[in-house]
Amino acid sequence: MSRLEIDELERKWLSVSLAMIGLFVGAIVVTAVSQGVHPPSHVETIDSASLHLSQEFAEDKLGVQPTPLADGSLQVRLVAGRYGFYPREIEVPAGRRIVFRMASMDVLHGAHIPMTNMSTMIVPGYVSEVVSVFPKPGEYPMLCNEYCGLGHDHMWSKVTVIA
Ligand code: CUA
Structure with a gap:
């Protein structure tokens, strides 16, 4: 057996592992292309x-x-900035799909409505989009959950969900 020859068993395993790599990469590519x-x-x-x-994100929009x-769905646009979310109060209907679109005017902030899936980072330079449905009417606080400075603890706004 010369030094360049590969053992038959090793060759088999080599093709099995190459086939698996191909399968994994293929799965990623197919998912990315077909599901967007x-x-x-x-x-x-x-x-x-x-x-x-x-x-x-102009003020009147x-x-x-x-x-x-x-x-x-209803779209809600908010600007986060030290130290508040603007507008400070919003009113949305219960049971409706709400698409939040948020941008920061200064530093990193977070937006979080406790007990809901509404939670995201708001990184300056990027638009954050979160979709949420509020099943129950009530008043909910939207809190900043990324430390953004001395006023961080007071950074919140009111979300009223109406029936
Ligand atoms: Cu904004 Cu913490």
């Missing part, structure tokens, strides 16, 4: 310094949007 899945690094960016001039999205 992309890695979390692909996100929407925005210039935090000029939010007030942007199409979407914030809050609950008057026109529902094509699927009937």
Whole structure:
């Protein structure tokens, strides 16, 4: 047996492991292409310094949007900044799909409504989108859960869910 020859058994195992690698990579590629899945690094960016001039996050475009999205969900746009979420109070209907879109005007913030799935980081330069449904009417606090400075503990706003 010359030094370049590979043992028959080893050759078999080599092809098995290559086939498995191919299968795994293939599964990732097929999922990505067919389901439109992309890695979390692909996100929407925005210039935090000029939010007030942007199409979407200008002051008069914030809050609950008057026109529902094509699927009937309501869109809510919020700007997070030291130390509050703007607008400070919003009112949304219960049982409706709410699409939150949020951007920071300064530093890293978080948005969290306790006891719901509404929780996200708001990284300056990026748009954060979270979808939530509030089944029960009531008043909910939206809290900042990323330390953002001395006023962090007081950074919250009120979400009222109406029947
Ligand atoms: Cu904003 Cu903590």
